[in-house]
Amino acid sequence: MVRLILYYLLLFGACGYALWRGKIDARIVAVTFFIGNFATIALRSNHAGGYSALETGIFLVDVVCFIAFTYAALISDRFWPLWVSGLQLTTGFGHIFRMIDSSLLPLAYAAALRFWGYPILFILVAGVWRSQRRLASGREPAAA
Numbered sequence: 001m002v003r004l005i006l007y008y009l010l011l012f013g014a015c016g017y018a019l020w021r022g023k024i025d026a027r028i029v030a031v032t033f034f035i036g037n038f039a040t041i042a043l044r045s046n047h048a049g050g051y052s053a054l055e056t057g058i059f060l061v062d063v064v065c066f067i068a069f070t071y072a073a074l075i076s077d078r079f080w081p082l083w084v085s086g087l088q089l090t091t092g093f094g095h096i097f098r099m100i101d102s103s104l105l106p107l108a109y110a111a112a113l114r115f116w117g118y119p120i121l122f123i124l125v126a127g128v129w130r131s132q133r134r135l136a137s138g139r140e141p142a143a144a
Contacts, residue, residue, distance in 0.1 A: 013125075014122075025075060040057075040058050055109075087119055
Protein backbone atom coordinates (compact mmCIF):
# COMPACT_ATOMS: atom_id res chain seq x y z
CA MET A 1 0.00 0.00 0.00
CA VAL A 2 2.85 2.40 0.82
CA ARG A 3 4.42 1.69 -2.60
CA LEU A 4 1.15 2.64 -4.30
CA ILE A 5 0.84 5.87 -2.31
CA LEU A 6 4.43 6.82 -3.15
CA TYR A 7 3.82 6.05 -6.83
CA TYR A 8 0.73 8.28 -6.97
CA LEU A 9 2.54 11.08 -5.15
CA LEU A 10 5.29 10.84 -7.76
CA LEU A 11 2.74 10.65 -10.61
CA PHE A 12 0.69 13.67 -9.53
CA GLY A 13 3.77 15.63 -8.45
CA ALA A 14 5.77 15.04 -11.64
CA CYS A 15 2.86 15.56 -14.03
CA GLY A 16 1.58 18.57 -12.11
CA TYR A 17 5.03 20.16 -12.07
CA ALA A 18 5.42 19.56 -15.82
CA LEU A 19 2.01 21.07 -16.57
CA TRP A 20 2.71 24.06 -14.33
CA ARG A 21 6.31 24.83 -15.34
CA GLY A 22 7.13 22.77 -18.41
CA LYS A 23 7.35 23.66 -22.06
CA ILE A 24 5.12 21.99 -24.65
CA ASP A 25 7.28 18.85 -24.83
CA ALA A 26 7.01 18.33 -21.07
CA ARG A 27 3.27 18.97 -21.14
CA ILE A 28 2.78 16.38 -23.88
CA VAL A 29 4.76 13.82 -21.89
CA ALA A 30 2.89 14.63 -18.66
CA VAL A 31 -0.60 14.44 -20.16
CA THR A 32 0.25 11.29 -22.10
CA PHE A 33 1.74 9.56 -19.06
CA PHE A 34 -1.15 10.59 -16.82
CA ILE A 35 -3.87 9.44 -19.22
CA GLY A 36 -1.89 6.31 -20.11
CA ASN A 37 -1.60 5.40 -16.43
CA PHE A 38 -5.34 5.43 -15.86
CA ALA A 39 -6.12 3.86 -19.25
CA THR A 40 -3.81 0.99 -18.31
CA ILE A 41 -5.69 0.47 -15.05
CA ALA A 42 -9.04 0.53 -16.88
CA LEU A 43 -7.93 -1.91 -19.59
CA ARG A 44 -5.97 -4.36 -17.44
CA SER A 45 -7.34 -7.90 -17.31
CA ASN A 46 -9.03 -8.61 -14.01
CA HIS A 47 -8.95 -12.37 -14.22
CA ALA A 48 -7.13 -14.41 -11.58
CA GLY A 49 -4.10 -15.13 -13.78
CA GLY A 50 -3.29 -11.49 -14.50
CA TYR A 51 -0.50 -11.02 -17.03
CA SER A 52 -0.67 -14.71 -17.90
CA ALA A 53 -1.44 -13.79 -21.52
CA LEU A 54 -0.74 -10.80 -23.74
CA GLU A 55 -2.46 -7.72 -22.33
CA THR A 56 -3.82 -6.36 -25.61
CA GLY A 57 -5.42 -3.25 -24.10
CA ILE A 58 -2.24 -2.28 -22.27
CA PHE A 59 -0.23 -2.98 -25.42
CA LEU A 60 -2.38 -0.50 -27.37
CA VAL A 61 -2.02 2.12 -24.63
CA ASP A 62 1.75 1.63 -24.64
CA VAL A 63 1.89 2.03 -28.44
CA VAL A 64 -0.09 5.29 -28.28
CA CYS A 65 2.15 6.54 -25.45
CA PHE A 66 5.26 5.65 -27.46
CA ILE A 67 3.94 7.61 -30.47
CA ALA A 68 3.12 10.65 -28.30
CA PHE A 69 6.49 10.53 -26.51
CA THR A 70 8.28 10.25 -29.85
CA TYR A 71 6.33 13.26 -31.15
CA ALA A 72 7.38 15.23 -28.06
CA ALA A 73 10.99 14.22 -28.70
CA LEU A 74 10.79 15.31 -32.33
CA ILE A 75 9.42 18.78 -31.56
CA SER A 76 11.70 19.34 -28.57
CA ASP A 77 14.99 21.19 -28.62
CA ARG A 78 16.15 19.08 -25.67
CA PHE A 79 17.46 15.54 -25.37
CA TRP A 80 15.49 14.28 -22.36
CA PRO A 81 12.25 13.50 -24.30
CA LEU A 82 14.23 11.08 -26.43
CA TRP A 83 15.13 9.17 -23.27
CA VAL A 84 11.43 9.03 -22.35
CA SER A 85 10.55 7.69 -25.79
CA GLY A 86 13.34 5.11 -25.59
CA LEU A 87 12.21 3.88 -22.19
CA GLN A 88 8.66 3.56 -23.50
CA LEU A 89 10.02 1.52 -26.41
CA THR A 90 11.67 -0.74 -23.85
CA THR A 91 8.24 -1.22 -22.25
CA GLY A 92 6.91 -2.19 -25.66
CA PHE A 93 9.55 -4.90 -25.90
CA GLY A 94 7.95 -6.52 -22.85
CA HIS A 95 4.82 -7.08 -24.96
CA ILE A 96 6.86 -8.32 -27.90
CA PHE A 97 8.70 -10.83 -25.72
CA ARG A 98 5.34 -12.01 -24.39
CA MET A 99 4.10 -12.50 -27.98
CA ILE A 100 7.24 -14.45 -28.88
CA ASP A 101 7.42 -16.59 -25.74
CA SER A 102 4.08 -17.45 -24.15
CA SER A 103 5.88 -19.22 -21.30
CA LEU A 104 7.26 -15.90 -20.01
CA LEU A 105 6.47 -15.74 -16.31
CA PRO A 106 3.52 -13.42 -15.57
CA LEU A 107 5.55 -11.67 -12.87
CA ALA A 108 8.40 -10.95 -15.29
CA TYR A 109 5.92 -9.66 -17.89
CA ALA A 110 4.22 -7.40 -15.34
CA ALA A 111 7.57 -6.10 -14.09
CA ALA A 112 8.72 -5.36 -17.65
CA LEU A 113 5.61 -3.24 -18.19
CA ARG A 114 5.65 -1.39 -14.88
CA PHE A 115 9.32 -0.76 -14.15
CA TRP A 116 10.08 1.98 -16.67
CA GLY A 117 7.33 4.31 -15.46
CA TYR A 118 9.42 5.44 -12.50
CA PRO A 119 12.47 6.53 -14.53
CA ILE A 120 10.19 8.28 -17.04
CA LEU A 121 8.67 10.38 -14.26
CA PHE A 122 12.09 11.20 -12.80
CA ILE A 123 13.38 12.22 -16.24
CA LEU A 124 10.31 14.42 -16.75
CA VAL A 125 10.95 16.24 -13.47
CA ALA A 126 14.67 16.62 -14.21
CA GLY A 127 13.96 17.93 -17.72
CA VAL A 128 11.51 20.55 -16.48
CA TRP A 129 13.76 21.53 -13.59
CA ARG A 130 16.78 21.99 -15.87
CA SER A 131 14.69 23.99 -18.32
CA GLN A 132 13.59 26.28 -15.48
CA ARG A 133 17.21 26.76 -14.41
CA ARG A 134 18.26 27.67 -17.96
CA LEU A 135 15.31 30.06 -18.23
CA ALA A 136 16.25 31.76 -14.94
CA SER A 137 19.85 32.17 -16.06
CA GLY A 138 18.80 33.67 -19.39
CA ARG A 139 20.23 30.81 -21.46
CA GLU A 140 16.85 29.58 -22.69
CA PRO A 141 14.03 31.45 -24.43
CA ALA A 142 10.65 31.67 -22.67
CA ALA A 143 8.34 28.65 -22.87
CA ALA A 144 5.90 28.41 -25.73
